[in-house]
Amino acid sequence: xxxxxxxxxxGPTAPTLDVDAxxxxxxxxxxxxxxxxxxxxxxxxxxxxxRAAERGRKVVVLTIDPARRLAQAMGIDxxxxxxxxxxxxxxxxxxxxxxxxxxxxxxFDEVVESQASPEKAxxxxxxxxxxxxxxxxxxxxxxxxxxxxxQIHADSVAAGGDGxxxxxxxxxxxxxxxxxxxxxxxxxSSFLDGRFIRLMLAPTRGPARLIGAGFGLITNALTKxxxxxxxxxxxxFVAAIDTVFGGFRQRAMKTxxxxxxxxxxxxVVAAPEPDALREAAYFVERLSADQMPLAxxxxxxxxxxxxxxxxxxxxxxxxxxxxxxxxxxTTAGLLRLHADQVRLVERxxxxxxRFAAAHPxxxxxxxxxxxxxxxxxxxxxxxxxxxxxx
Amino acid sequence: MTDWPKVRLHVVxxxxxxxxxxxxxxxxxxxATRGKNVLLCEVEGRQGIARMxxxxxxxxxxxxxxxxxxGPDGRPGVVHALHIDPESALLExxxxxxxxxxxxxALERFGVIEFATTIAPGVRDVLLTGxxxxxxxxxxxxxxxxxxxxxxxxxxxxGRIVQFLNVSNELAGLAKVGPVKSQAxxxxxxxxxxxxxxxxxxxxxxxxxxxxxxxIAELRSVDLPVGGVVVNLVRPQDLTAExxxxxxxxxxxxxxxxxxxxxxxxxxxxxxxxxHEHAERRALETSQRAIVAGLDVPTYELPRLxxxxxxxxxxxxxxxxREQGLx
Numbered sequence: 244x245x246x247x248x249x250x251x252x253x254g255p256t257a258p259t260l261d262v263d264a265x266x267x268x269x270x271x272x273x274x275x276x277x278x279x280x281x282x283x284x285x286x287x288x289x290x291x292x293x294r295a296a297e298r299g300r301k302v303v304v305l306t307i308d309p310a311r312r313l314a315q316a317m318g319i320d321x322x323x324x325x326x327x328x329x330x331x332x333x334x335x336x337x338x339x340x341x342x343x344x345x346x347x348x349x350x351f352d353e354v355v356e357s358q359a360s361p362e363k364a365x366x367x368x369x370x371x372x373x374x375x376x377x378x379x380x381x382x383x384x385x386x387x388x389x390x391x392x393x394q395i396h397a398d399s400v401a402a403g404g405d406g407x408x409x410x411x412x413x414x415x416x417x418x419x420x421x422x423x424x425x426x427x428x429x430x431x432s433s434f435l436d437g438r439f440i441r442l443m444l445a446p447t448r449g450p451a452r453l454i455g456a457g458f459g460l461i462t463n464a465l466t467k468x469x470x471x472x473x474x475x476x477x478x479x480f481v482a483a484i485d486t487v488f489g490g491f492r493q494r495a496m497k498t499x500x501x502x503x504x505x506x507x508x509x510x511v512v513a514a515p516e517p518d519a520l521r522e523a524a525y526f527v528e529r530l531s532a533d534q535m536p537l538a539x540x541x542x543x544x545x546x547x548x549x550x551x552x553x554x555x556x557x558x559x560x561x562x563x564x565x566x567x568x569x570x571x572x573t574t575a576g577l578l579r580l581h582a583d584q585v586r587l588v589e590r591x592x593x594x595x596x597r598f599a600a601a602h603p604x605x606x607x608x609x610x611x612x613x614x615x616x617x618x619x620x621x622x623x624x625x626x627x628x629x630x631x632x633x
Numbered sequence: 634m635t636d637w638p639k640v641r642l643h644v645v646x647x648x649x650x651x652x653x654x655x656x657x658x659x660x661x662x663x664x665a666t667r668g669k670n671v672l673l674c675e676v677e678g679r680q681g682i683a684r685m686x687x688x689x690x691x692x693x694x695x696x697x698x699x700x701x702x703x704g705p706d707g708r709p710g711v712v713h714a715l716h717i718d719p720e721s722a723l724l725e726x727x728x729x730x731x732x733x734x735x736x737x738x739a740l741e742r743f744g745v746i747e748f749a750t751t752i753a754p755g756v757r758d759v760l761l762t763g764x765x766x767x768x769x770x771x772x773x774x775x776x777x778x779x780x781x782x783x784x785x786x787x788x789x790x791x792g793r794i795v796q797f798l799n800v801s802n803e804l805a806g807l808a809k810v811g812p813v814k815s816q817a818x819x820x821x822x823x824x825x826x827x828x829x830x831x832x833x834x835x836x837x838x839x840x841x842x843x844x845x846x847x848x849i850a851e852l853r854s855v856d857l858p859v860g861g862v863v864v865n866l867v868r869p870q871d872l873t874a875e876x877x878x879x880x881x882x883x884x885x886x887x888x889x890x891x892x893x894x895x896x897x898x899x900x901x902x903x904x905x906x907x908x909h910e911h912a913e914r915r916a917l918e919t920s921q922r923a924i925v926a927g928l929d930v931p932t933y934e935l936p937r938l939x940x941x942x943x944x945x946x947x948x949x950x951x952x953x954x955r956e957q958g959l960x
Contacts, residue, residue: 279649280648280649280650280790281648281649281650281651282650308792310839310840310843311843312839439743439744439745439747439748440748464731464739464740467731467812514650516650516941517941518681519650547910549903549907550899550900550902550903551899551900551903553894553900557894558894560892560893561889561892561893561894562892564891564892564893565888565891565892568891571876572888573872573876573877573879573880573884573885574884574885574888574889574892574904575871575888576871576872576876576908577872577880577885577904577905577907577908578889578892578904579869579871580869580871580872580904580907580908580911581903581904581907582939583869583939584907584939586939586940587939590939590940590941614910614913614914614917615913615917616838616839616840616917618839
């Protein structure tokens, strides 16, 4: 009766992601961690960055929304949009680690200031449409993460930079979909380049004259709904932003090209849950469609497979027998825990092997769920070890 | 019975990964007792309702989804579903309130709809919440619409919920006067009233609990009504720490033999170490639970289901929520 339990069909297994080889590869200058919300992206990116630094890389990690205690442990609980050295990193191998937390509005403001004359910049920064765009536009955070990545890369990694870093690890914003990160620059560009904006800019020029009647209808409708002040603000905003717009688009395209380059590696992070793995699958497909270099998949929070071969059903049967004689039997409790754990692990394995069946080329690293939250460098080191020992 | 008898609009939020969509769906099932009509709305374009209930992707149209969880009399009410996207909401809004005629179509042609829904500050949220408001209050111009006894909103995550619901504030810098402004104010009256409750879903881990604490403070600071905290994915509580401490391998081994399991030392050891890991997690959960308890809001607990959540499990969760009084 002690045959190995049948864990579904012996499904496809994915190749293993060699994390240390990735971190040690001097040709890799950017690692982007992406995935849907709540899968442990921030922890994974911080753990990768720390491990790389302690293996001798000069690393900066750009994070978006770390847990408070983790941020404190890394010394980045103040939002000042500048990388700060992380203390207590083992520098024996010659590496170091800086960390920063992204301030989306400030990054946006800096872009505007760098692109426009001081008066123009002031006009833009004070416009209500700009304020809303820079603080709440769905996608601004993603776009600004890319912007900051581009800046740091140009300043410190690329040829001609100050050489402070040779690896940037980026944690992407907690968005609904992992794809948002890639779509954001395009969304912002296409918005700024949209028909409506062009219409607002040049209602009487060229071909726009032909649609003049339609435009009148629109402005009337908008005035009716929103009021005249809004329309005036909007026109001011559009006119002002137009002058810096060329710069925006160019920068976004440059960063996008950087992401497609060989020096970049994407790490898709997921949890062993259907939704998270579905998002991961979308993302993998999108990366390959856009010819972006995928390093592999990290599956966080996996249930630890119990040792031994006692199946869930056997354990439950035995527990029921024990409970009949002694309702509070500790052994029965242990058996039920075991059964739950076996079922959880079987389910997760099924989900992972389905993913592997559809994406057999994706190298995977599985990180078991930790009993406690990660909120210091020791915890990050532990996660780094788990990532590496596959 | 229910802790929230006056509430017509249940807003369900939570950090990503805590299972807020599952809780929203279970709550809708639990609310749909005999003769009741409940509407379950989603606003984030993920078609999660369709996936959970295994139906075709939902359009911008109220659809009968399923029957609710039967009450003591064995008879259920009906759950309807609505997928709200900002583009359709804007077009419907314009059609309901403004006889724009050609201008309406021109708005679409010139990219105004796209503009309004992607970028115009706050407008996207106002359109989504506006439709939710309409589903609760029903506009007299929306002829033949179903009157719902309760509306459950699968809302954006905790980090965004205040911004999402605080519509008049979002529009403040923008539309200071005019019909949009006054409509936003009317919406706020509902959202701030005792007829609305914002429930927060969490799991017993540090970050989600911290976000819940912050979220509650933020909701209160803008007078939005905090509902309950739903603690999701709670581990089974088969064993106490004392029991585990008192466990000795020989008893376990003997028990296993008595129950007909071939027990070698490896198995015994593995069972005991699984037990200790479980106890460690449970201890962490207990410390987080104490924080949740200190929040002074009603709390509800849903178990972690090792097999995941399927349609049947949603009804089980619904029953648990009803027993505990969320519905």
